[in-house]
Amino acid sequence: MRRHLALLLLGPLCTTACMRPAEQRAQLDIEVGRAQIACAGVEVAEGLAAVRALEPGRLALWGQAPALDLQIELGQDAPLDWRLEVANCMPGALLRVLGPDGSPVEARLAxxxxxxxxxxxxxxxxxxxxALSLAPPDADEPExxxxxxxxxxxxxxxxxxxxxxxxxxxxEIRFVxxxxxxxxxxxxGELERIQRxxxxxxxxxxxxxxxHELGEGEPADWHALFGRHSFRFRFHGVRFYLVDSASAGIDQLVYDRLAxxxxxxxxxxxxxxxxxPPLDPIGVRNGSFRSRKEAAKLLSRLSAGGVDLTLYGHIHSYYAFSNAGIPAHISGGGGAIPERxxxxxxxxxxxxxxxxxxxxVEVVRVD
Ligand SMILES: [Fe+2]
Structure with missing residues (x-):
């Protein structure tokens, strides 16, 4: 009887976890880009950088977008000379710093x-x-x-x-x-290796x-090293949406953000x-969403939202096809065991x- 009661109590918890396996990652995304110490705080707009370190006089970031905007709040006890270290940023990016009254503050490359x-x-x-902004001079150009x-x-x-x-x-490649x-x-350790x-x-x-990022590590490892699982950015007027489908589906929180x-x-x-890919066009490995109903839901939303191009991985080959009328490319050629x-x-x-x-879309063969 006691065992049956335990199963009854655990049942709803299990159902929630099983139905939304990516919910924790979507929730953790919200915390990316924020950090606070006694004398200072930082907040990166839309969480587009992981705060790798915040200590008196030093802020280190890993960028997730060509242009970053952030706010630094310095308390009365904070040092005034700071070093900002930004990894994974655009070559030639320029830093602009504005004070509380909007006046510029000098920053120099170190x-x-x-x-x-x-x-x-x-x-x-x-x-x-x-207010700090770091971006290449042409970030908003249309060409x-x-x-x-x-x-x-x-x-x-x-x-x-x-x-x-x-x-x-x-x-000519501006970013990957x-x-x-x-x-x-x-x-x-593997995530740190790839960053090296x-x-x-x-x-x-x-x-x-x-x-594969969901294997033996902790979900917070990616957040600490790379940043958000799902995020967006804009470059030259083009919108990029990078969306976590690693559990063969997308969490409702991310659907809401995508909308x-x-x-x-x-x-x-x-x-x-x-x-x-929501739908596997070949089917040999069944590399698709766990639910065809959800695949249809995503594709209908992307189509209604006017998405122009879908890019997928997971299948270690290259396929060009169309989903819901949107051009699609599967490219899984980074070195994993290839399709035979x-x-x-x-x-x-x-x-x-x-x-x-x-x-x-050009396919560049490496070997
Ligand atoms: Fe995969």
């Missing part, structure tokens, strides 16, 4: 410049709330640019430097987006998570980036985009 990382020294004049897509590195991390070198040889599966087991490898890449790498993002997009091109007999192997995509629309 140390040896690195392509996708910058250190800045800021001498704040007094305690107060400061065409190119970005790359690379996913499913997993066991290929030992050779991923070769892919980064190929990307570095193309000066990824659907995830960067790690094989999802441990914190990313230091070789001369442009930033913006990624959501794949199912708001699409509603704000107007006529701007919209690119949806997510790990698991498809003749694809390691590869990445390069896509041209502009405020006026999206261009051709």
């Amino acid at each position: 140390g040896r410049p690195r392509a996708a990382a910058q250190d800045w020294e800021i001498a704040f004049p007094a305690a107060g709330r400061y 065409a640019f190119r970005f790359a897509v690379l996913s499913d590195i997993q066991r290929g991390v030992d050779r991923v430097a070769e892919i980064f070198e190929r990307m570095n040889a193309d000066p 987006v990824s659907t995830g599966d960067l790690a094989n087991f999802g441990t914190r 490898e990313l230091e070789r890449l001369e442009v930033p790498f913006f990624s959501t998570v794949g199912n 708001g993002w699409m509603a704000e997009a107007g006529t701007a091109p919209q690119v949806f980036v997510s790990h698991i 007999f498809d003749g694809i192997g390691r590869h990445y995509l390069v896509i041209e985009a502009a405020e006026s629309g999206l261009g051709a």
Whole structure:
């Protein structure tokens, strides 16, 4: 009887957890980009950077977007000389600092410049709330640019430097987006390893998570090192939505955010980036959402929201197809065990985009 009672009590808990396996990750997203110590606090707009360190006189961030806006609040006890370290940022980004009264505060680059990382020294004049923005000068220009897509590195991390070198040889690639599966087991050590490898890449790498990131690590590891699982950014008028589908579905909290993002997009091109395809066009590995009903729900929303391009990973090959009338590309060529007999192997995509629309998708073979 007691056992039956326990099952009755546990039943609803299990049902909630099983029905919304990504809810915890969606909730943790909200906390990304905020930190507080006794003398200072920081808040990054839309959580678009992970706060890697906040200590008196030093703030370290890992960026998740080409342009970052943040607020720093300095208390009366805070030091006034600060070092801002930003990893995974756009080469040539400029930092603008405005004081509580809107007057500019001088900031200068510190140390040896690195392509996708910058250190800045800021001498704040007094305690107060400061607005910082870090972006390349052309962030809001409408002209065409190119970005790359690379996913499913997993066991290929030992050779991923070769892919980064190929990307570095193309000066037109402004940044890389990824659907995830960067790690094989999802441990914190693996995530730290891929971030060390990313230091070789001369442009930033913006990624959501794949199912392999959910393996042996803690959900908070990704948040601490990379930032949000689901986020959006804009570059040259093009909207990018990186969405966590790592549990073969999307949490309701993220559906709600996605609806708001699409509603704000107007006529701007919209690119949806997510790990698991809602529908597997080939079916050999059944690499799709756990529910066809949910797949239909997502695709109908993307279509109604005017999304122009969907990019997926998870399947270790390359497929171009159409879902709900939206062009779709599956690219899982980052080095994970490849599909057999498809003749694809390691590869990445390069896509041209502009405020006026999206261009051709080029498949770049690495091997
Ligand atoms: Fe995957």
